[in-house]
Amino acid sequence: MDKYIFCINFGSTSSKFALYNNDQLIAEQSISHSKEELSKCSSINEQLPLRQSYAETFLEQHHMSVKDLSAIAARAGVTPPVDFGAYMINDCMVDRLFNHPLVDHAMNLTPVVAYRLAQGTDILVMTYDSCTTNQMEPVYKISGIPEIERSHMCHTENIRAVAFKTAKKLQKNYEDLNLVIAHLGGGISATAHSHGRIIDSMDSNSGAFSPERAGILPSRALAKLIYSNKFTEAELYKRLEGNGGMLAYLGTADGRDVEKMIASGNKQAELIYHAMAVQVSKEIGALSTDLLGNVDAIVLTGGLAHSKLFVDWIRERTAFIAPVTVFPGEYEMEALALGALRVLNRHEEAQIYQERG
Template identity: 40%
Template sequence: MYKILVINPGSTSTKIAVFEDEKMVLSQTLRHSTEELAPFEHIFDQYEFRKSAILKFLEESGYKIEDFSAIVGRGGLLRPIPGGTYEVDETMIEELRYAKQGEHASNLGAVLAHELALNAGTKAYIVDPVVVDEMTDLARISGHPEFLRRSIFHALNQKAVARRAASEIGKNYEEANLIVVHMGGGISIGAHVKGKVVDVNNALDGDGPFTPERSGTLPLTQLIDLCFSGKYSKEWILKRIKGNGGLVGYLGTNSALEVQKRIDQNDRQAELVYRAMAYQIAKWIGKMAAAMKGEVDAIVLTGGLAYDEKYMVKWLKEYIFFIAPVLVYPGGDEEKALALGVLRVLRGQEKPKIYHEEAERWQRITSL
């Protein structure tokens, strides 16, 4: 039996889980108040604080760090790399320490896992970080040579549910063609072809359908006019399209539950906007089906919005039923996805990847 410690840092919390093989035997969210985090200017400055909180929790729960076969952290903002399970190395630590690709709480995942693994005498890993990039050369072309389409999406959850869906239809992930739709605060729609996400919208930068709080792809000329109107700062515009867009912009809330409640109360505007979000998601699913030449084994709906069978799931099925069977896996169990990625390595089902080798190889490929 393999015992795996999972560390998933968020902006104001650190999720901890302990797995014995596939079974989660302990789960806890360590909350960090604004006052506790206030002294730290940069996210990496929180490292010792979060490490102490993790060790204290493990001790109180009766675990020693030496009990674990492996430790896995949430992957942060790294250079683009293919999907898979990566052994944490010094190159990765250096880039995350100095936030060379951007600052985010998830950057702490690999660093915390590495330090604790050293103390435990075992290895540290990350699995399918948001920077996973397996796009084809065709998909990377934007329409202008000064712009390159980037792959930033919910890779961890997408890859995990894609493996689950492939198993359900009697195939290995590397044999299946799937469209995976993660629907949360951000929405990403990926074309999974034989184990690789060959095309996907950039969910971080606003590409794709609008979401509970993001505007998605907007009419380009209108956006340019707004930017050069002289009325608004860059920061104001960025906040409008990522944070104050989508449901927030139209309805004043990012809560899908609140919108569903309004629809139940016959709010026609709420229904129109919410249905429009489903309509846009469906159109992007259709785009991915076209990119796959219609060879789609299944469409997978996941993320928080997939819990809404009454409206969102129902409407989506009405639009996309003709493409392929629809499988629904609500939520996004990141801790289990991380544990399963490491478990595949521990069992010898796949080899761990080396970060600097894969990042350098990607750089060579995309610079051709």
């Protein structure tokens, strides 16, 4: 029986679409938005008509209407902490993401567009494995001052997808494994998995710098910078997430460009690229202590995992902990489709999103 699933994933400068029939990919598209295109919108919310129009055009190009679909599976936005798995997109979720966002990011528009497309139909419209899913144990939430709690924020969809792929490769159940998984993209996040649960994580706020983000910074120096009047609050946030990291040092967030610089003899490029790999390695080492050193595999994924140079730098520093497995690229769309299919086949129940008191 045909079960068409439309998957949507908005990034800060990209819109990705995929159409599946059951678990088979039929079509996919990734659109890169130029700075000129996005600059016409004064806020993230003003991008809504633009993003929705691309989604509608994708369906039209593949001769599909929303009524032909069994489900729309959308990348989850940044909500207060939720559990793993599927969530129905409802008015409460849309109101949170569009009118009361915790973070200004285009991912928040993904469920909003999905919900708008599904209006007037009875199809399943859902998110899967939100980046704010939270299974952190209490001991890992302590920051150092009571006013700030460490929180979980990672590339959950891709990380959980490769966790299941790793289990299949090892011919074991995910629930029987201890893993450390690092997603290496424009943002970097690393996670400790204990028997099917993500018990701890480090992201661009608490760990390595990444191609676009500053990572954890010396607190005294950061406090001094905040009160230096060099930046407005908005400018400083952008410096930390968007214009930080490798981009701030080298003028590019593309690892391929940096490797060309290194090949041409640019020692500064090599230093920064190597430093980023070193910091990722330190994250992996730190998270392995959450598992008491009993790690079945270290897994690297994301766009930067295509880089042999970058992966080899990490491998040489971490292989003593556990074998290093690499799944380059991203598997978010596959994860969304398979999650929706599990719900459609009643192998999993979609949860109802509601704000916790």
